[in-house]
Amino acid sequence: MDNNCIYCGNKIKGRIDKRFCDNQCRNAWHNSNPNRSESFIKGINKILRKNRSVLRFASPEGKTTVRKDFLLDLGFDFNYFTNTYKTKNKNIYHFCYDYGYLKLEDEKVLIVKWQKYM
Numbered sequence: 001m002d003n004n005c006i007y008c009g010n011k012i013k014g015r016i017d018k019r020f021c022d023n024q025c026r027n028a029w030h031n032s033n034p035n036r037s038e039s040f041i042k043g044i045n046k047i048l049r050k051n052r053s054v055l056r057f058a059s060p061e062g063k064t065t066v067r068k069d070f071l072l073d074l075g076f077d078f079n080y081f082t083n084t085y086k087t088k089n090k091n092i093y094h095f096c097y098d099y100g101y102l103k104l105e106d107e108k109v110l111i112v113k114w115q116k117y118m
């Protein structure tokens with residue numbers, strides 16, 4: 001099945017569940033009609049929830065090191081997160097609700113669960 005960008009109509013490379021070629025088309029489509037705001041927000045929430053479930057699946061105990069590719073294969077989208085947490089050592093964790101990750105060397109990622117002190 002062909003998969004074309006909803007905004008510009010170009011063929012989309014990559015994952016078949018993508019609706020836009022890139023964030024530029026996504027934003028342009030969104031801005032072209034304010035009534036679409038709601039579905040735009042819903043779309044982002046869906047990505048965030050998906051990201052959270054991928055992190056949870058990859059690290060049920062809440063602290064595991066995995067390869068970045070492993071998360072990508074499960075459909076993780078590194079462009080979307082809900083908040084960040086910066087440690088004293090200036091490491092920045094990106095969170096999707098209560099699960100977060102820290103990018104490590106060698107294309108690896110440390111997954112953590114949100115802690116009360118964060």
Ligand SMILES: [Zn+2]
Pocket residue numbers: 005006007008009010020021022025
């Ligand atoms: Zn496009």
